[in-house]
Structures are given as C-alpha cells and as structure tokens.
Amino acid sequence: xxxxxxxGGKVGANLARSLxxxxxxxxxxxQRPYRFDKLEAEFEHQVxxxxxxxxxxxxxxxxxxxxxxxxxxxxxxxxxxxxxxLAREKYGVTxxxxxxxxxxxxPYFDLLGISPxxxxxxxxxxxxxxxxxxxxxxHLLELRKENLEIVEVSVGKDAACQGKRVRMxxxxxxxxxxxxxxxxxxxxxxxxxxxxxxxxxxxILEPGMEDELRRVLLKP
Amino acid sequence: MQVVGVRxxxxxxxxxxxxxVGSSVALQLAGSGWDVTVLDENEDALGRLGExxxxxxxxxxxxxxxxxxxxxxxEADAVVVATNGDNTNLVIAQAAQKHFQVPTVVAxxxxxxxxxxxxxxxxxxxxxxxxxxxxxxxxxxxxxTEGAVVS
Numbered sequence: 349x350x351x352x353x354x355x356g357g358k359v360g361a362n363l364a365r366s367l368x369x370x371x372x373x374x375x376x377x378x379q380r381p382y383r384f385d386k387l388e389a390e391f392e393h394q395v396x397x398x399x400x401x402x403x404x405x406x407x408x409x410x411x412x413x414x415x416x417x418x419x420x421x422x423x424x425x426x427x428x429x430x431x432x433x434l435a436r437e438k439y440g441v442t443x444x445x446x447x448x449x450x451x452x453x454x455p456y457f458d459l460l461g462i463s464p465x466x467x468x469x470x471x472x473x474x475x476x477x478x479x480x481x482x483x484x485x486x487h488l489l490e491l492r493k494e495n496l497e498i499v500e501v502s503v504g505k506d507a508a509c510q511g512k513r514v515r516m517x518x519x520x521x522x523x524x525x526x527x528x529x530x531x532x533x534x535x536x537x538x539x540x541x542x543x544x545x546x547x548x549x550x551x552i553l554e555p556g557m558e559d560e561l562r563r564v565l566l567k568p
Numbered sequence: 569m570q571v572v573g574v575r576x577x578x579x580x581x582x583x584x585x586x587x588x589v590g591s592s593v594a595l596q597l598a599g600s601g602w603d604v605t606v607l608d609e610n611e612d613a614l615g616r617l618g619e620x621x622x623x624x625x626x627x628x629x630x631x632x633x634x635x636x637x638x639x640x641x642x643e644a645d646a647v648v649v650a651t652n653g654d655n656t657n658l659v660i661a662q663a664a665q666k667h668f669q670v671p672t673v674v675a676x677x678x679x680x681x682x683x684x685x686x687x688x689x690x691x692x693x694x695x696x697x698x699x700x701x702x703x704x705x706x707x708x709x710x711x712x713t714e715g716a717v718v719s
Contacts, residue, residue: 401655403681426631426655430682438685455633456659459667 352415352441353377354400354431355422356387359447363419364391375409379422401430403438411435417443425453432462458492484566485558488550497555498526501565503547509565515539520560523553578603582644582670584630584660585651589676589696591616593648598623605639630660636668646672654679661691 349372356378364376377400378384384397398405418435420428428446435441448467489498529548583594586608598604605624628635647664649657654677661675674692677683683695
C-alpha cells in the first residue's frame with residue numbers, strides 16, 4: 349500500500365515508522381526545517397520538505413499516482429481539512445484519514461464530509477467514559493452521518509427494566525435494543541426477551557435520547 | 569401593479585480578521601451605511617478601526633462556531649474572510665456558505681493554486697497574489713513599450 353502522510357510530528361512520524369515496518373511504501377511531508385532535518389536522518393528520501401497544503405508539494409510527494417491512503421496529521425485542523433479536500437477532490441485519493449487537534453473543530457470536518465477523523469482528546473474521553481461510566485451508560489460508537497449512536501447499559505439489581513420483558517418497556521422513539529449479553533453470550537432481543545440483573549444491553553438511538561433511555565432502563 | 573416594500577434594515581456584514589485588509593474593508597462597508605461586525609483573535613486589532621468605530625467587534629478565533637453565531641452570522645447578508653491564514657479562510661468561508669447559508673461570502677486566499685481550485689468549487693475568492701502578478705507584469709510591459717518609444 350502507498351500512503352502519503354502530511355505532518356511529521358509525533359503522530360505522523362510514528363505512523364510512518366509503523367507503516368514502513370509492515371512493508372508499506374510511505375512518503376511523509378514536513379514543513380518545519382528543524383523537524384525535517386531530524387526526520388530526514390531517519391527516513392531519508394521518504395520524507396519531503398514543504399507545506400502539504402501547496403499543490404506542488406503534494407504533487408512532488410506523488411499525490412497524482414494517487415496514493416491508496418492519505419493521512420492528514422498536521423497540528424493544524426484547517427490545514428488537515430484543506431489537505432483532505434485537495435486529495436479527494438482534486439487528485440482522486442479515495443481514502444483519507446484526518447487528525448483533529450481541537451475537538452471543537454469536529455463540526456467543520458463533519459460539515460465538509462471529511463471522515464474518518466481521529467482526535468486524541470475524543471479517544472481519551474471515550475476511554476474515561478468506559479472506565480468511569482457516568483450513570484451506567486457508555487457510548488460505544490457514534491455514527492455521525494446516520495445521526496445514530498450505539499450505547500451500552502449495564503442492568504443493575506435495582507434497575508427499572510430488571511425482570512421486565514422488552515415489550516413492556518416504553519423505549520423512547522428512535523431507540524432499539526440490539527443485543528443482550530448474558531453470561532458472556534450475546535443474544536438479539538425480541539419483544540419477549542426478559543431483562544435480568546447483570547445483563548449488558550446494547551442499544552441504538554438518536555443522540556440526545558440518552559437520558560430518556562437511562563430513565564426507562566435504569567431508574568429504580 | 570404591486571409595490572414592493574423597500575428594505576429598511578441596513579445590510580449586515582461580518583468581517584473575519586481585522587488586519588490591514590479586513591479593517592479597511594470593514595471601514596469602507598460601514599462608511600457606506602452597512603451594519604458591520606468585525607472578529608479578530610487579538611483585541612488590539614480594534615485599534616485599526618479607529619476611535620470612531622461604532623460597528624460590532626468580537627474577540628476570538630474565526631473558527632469558533634459559537635462566536636460566529638454570537639456575531640450574527642445567521643442573519644448576515646455578507647461575510648468577508650480575511651485572516652492571515654489561507655486555509656483558515658477557506659474553511660470558514662465554506663462553513664459560512666454551506667452551513668450558515670450566507671448569500672455572499674468572499675475569502676482572501678494568497679496562494680493562486682488553492683484560489684483556483686476552490687473558486688472552481690463555487691467559492692468567491694480574492695487572490696491578491698494573482699492581482700499583484702498581473703499588475704506587475706502589465707507595468708513592466710508598459711515600461712518596455714514606453715522605453716521602446718523613447719529610444
């Protein structure tokens with residue numbers, strides 16, 4: 349696989365290292381002279397100096413081939429957006445991955461259809477939520493384009509839904525239970541499935557309906 | 569015949585980036601009676617608008633969606649994006665056009681190559697570099713001609 353990486357900071361350089369180790373072809377683009385010199389000592393001809401938002405720099409890096417994947421991993425979100433737009437729309441790169449530095453910029457990436465995106469803050473927040481679940485509900489996956497999310501709920505001994513059948517639960521509109529894990533075995537619940545304490549329930553719902561779902565399933 | 573009501577409210581513009589370009593654009597628009605709000609990261613940039621500035625001024629980054637809303641972008645007739653970052657201008661201009669549906673959005677982009685690409689995608693771009701190149705080339709050509717005539 350041929351991968352073009354824009355931005356040779358910690359993220360970009362380590363990605364390049366990992367991808368090269370697993371036998372891929374990589375070109376890394378770095379703008380800062382001091383950083384470039386360090387990278388060149390390690391990556392030699394596989395690193396190119398320049399501003400990856402300049403068309404001629406991207407072209408020198410081989411974007412016209414085009415690469416199988418472009419990763420925009422600079423420390424500037426606007427740069428990452430422009431790099432992805434140029435790659436996809438001007439050069440026909442089909443797969444792009446963008447790094448988000450400031451999670452407040454996420455709406456811009458969504459608005460301009462740049463996905464997938466990766467943000468360290470977002471990833472760590474998800475882990476924090478997983479480790480310290482807030483009120484028994486964990487966000488597992490956000491399907492941004494579809495405006496849906498998948499959450500996990502642990503049914504406790506005094507949970508409202510404990511001992512009830514699915515059809516008896518007044519689930520909020522747009523919410524569905526998609527699986528129930530009991531004693532390590534997952535089952536797709538139907539109307540007659542009875543929930544028990546200790547169950548791990550996966551649900552799909554529209555963002556913003558979490559409180560409603562929590563009320564139906566968990567409030568004693 | 570139906571008489572169409574005359575619009576009384578001033579035309580509203582948001583100018584993002586209050587450097588030499590942004591501040592002059594804001595002053596000219598305000599001078600012709602527009603309701604102008606200026607955004608800049610740096611509070612000192614307000615000084616560029618002079619002591620008699622009566623329009624709006626907000627301190628913050630132009631990428632801040634809350635700030636854009638507070639500045640009234642949703643009701644704006646025009647947005648001028650002129651920060652000192654080409655890519656910042658391109659991203660904000662796209663949001664103003666696509667997300668806030670501002671009727672007139674103009675962005676300043678110094679790089680002619682990126683200007684051309686985004687102009688082709690429907691953004692209104694002003695590229696001072698291209699204008700400078702044209703002016704310089706035509707000035708040199710005019711000089712040659714004159715020189716040729718004199719000699």
